[in-house]
Amino acid sequence: GWFSGAKEPHEFAEKAKIAKERGVSALKWDPFGKSYLDISNKDLDKALNCVASVREAVGNDVDLLIEGHGRFNIHTSVKIAKELEQFKPMFFEEPTPPDNLEALKAVRDKSPVAISAGERLYTLKSFKDLFEMRAADYIQPDISHAGGIMELKKIAAVAEAYYIPFA
Numbered sequence: 520g521w522f523s524g525a526k527e528p529h530e531f532a533e534k535a536k537i538a539k540e541r542g543v544s545a546l547k548w549d550p551f552g553k554s555y556l557d558i559s560n561k562d563l564d565k566a567l568n569c570v571a572s573v574r575e576a577v578g579n580d581v582d583l584l585i586e587g588h589g590r591f592n593i594h595t596s597v598k599i600a601k602e603l604e605q606f607k608p609m610f611f612e613e614p615t616p617p618d619n620l621e622a623l624k625a626v627r628d629k630s631p632v633a634i635s636a637g638e639r640l641y642t643l644k645s646f647k648d649l650f651e652m653r654a655a656d657y658i659q660p661d662i663s664h665a666g667g668i669m670e671l672k673k674i675a676a677v678a679e680a681y682y683i684p685f686a
Contacts, residue, residue, distance in 0.1 A: 522548045528565075528572035535573040539581050545609065546573065547584035557595050567602055574606045583607070587614040589639065593625045600630035610635040610657050620645075624654040635659050635686060641666075646674050650681040659686045 521538045525531045531550070538546060550569040554562050574583060585608050591599065596614035603611055610633040615622040617639035627634045635657035640646055641664050649655055660674050675685045 520548065521546060528568045531569050532572040532576035535576045535581070539577045543581065545582040545584055546577070547586055547612070549586040549588055551587070551599075555590050556592050558591070558599065563599065563602065566599075570603065570606050570608075579607065582609040584609050584612060584635075586612045589613040589616045591615060593622050596626040597629045600626065600632050600634070604631040608632055612636070612659065613638065620649055620652055620654050623649075624652045627654050627656070633657060637661075637665075639664060643670065643673055643677065647677060650677060650683060653681075655683070657684045657686050 521543065522531055522534050525534050531548070535546060550566040551558060552562055552565065558566070570583065570585065583606060585603055587596065587599070591614050593615060596611075599614065600611050611630065612635045614626050614634065617636065623634065623636055633656035634654075636649065636655040637646060637658040638661040640649065640660065646658065646660070646665075649658065658674070658678050660671055662668065662671055665671055665674060678685050
């Protein structure tokens with residue numbers, strides 16, 4: 520990815536500038552290091568400095584998509600989402616583990632930024648449950664997990680009926 524090898528905020532910023540110069544209009548990455556379930560203030564500050572550096576490097580011309588890899592608890596996810604709001608991300612992806620749509624919904628209800636999910640959902644029924652719960656603002660099915668192109672077309676059609684964008 521664009522941020523391969525970057526560890527410090529200034530390194531992320533440098534790589535983000537290169538991506539923007541090459542015409543990239545959206546950048547997705549995980550700034551949270553090794554944090555799992557919870558995040559210390561020190562690690563959260565480092566993650567926020569990383570996002571701030573990238574936002575400053577690319578301005579508002581590039582959308583930021585912040586990846587959570589489904590590893591935070593509800594409280595931590597909401598805390599992170601509130602801190603991310605200042606950077607105007609397009610969305611915070613998969614903040615909680617994918618096996619608990621109720622947890623995702625709890626985050627969605629308290630998050631000031633859009634939430635995306637779905638890369639680790641495996642059936643149209645799982646997506647329908649997510650849609651009915653309004654547990655995410657964007658869906659992002661993984662083609663290999665969700666059953667191929669034809670199944671993605673079905674998921675996209677159902678998402679459209681719920682006015683949920685498909686990424």
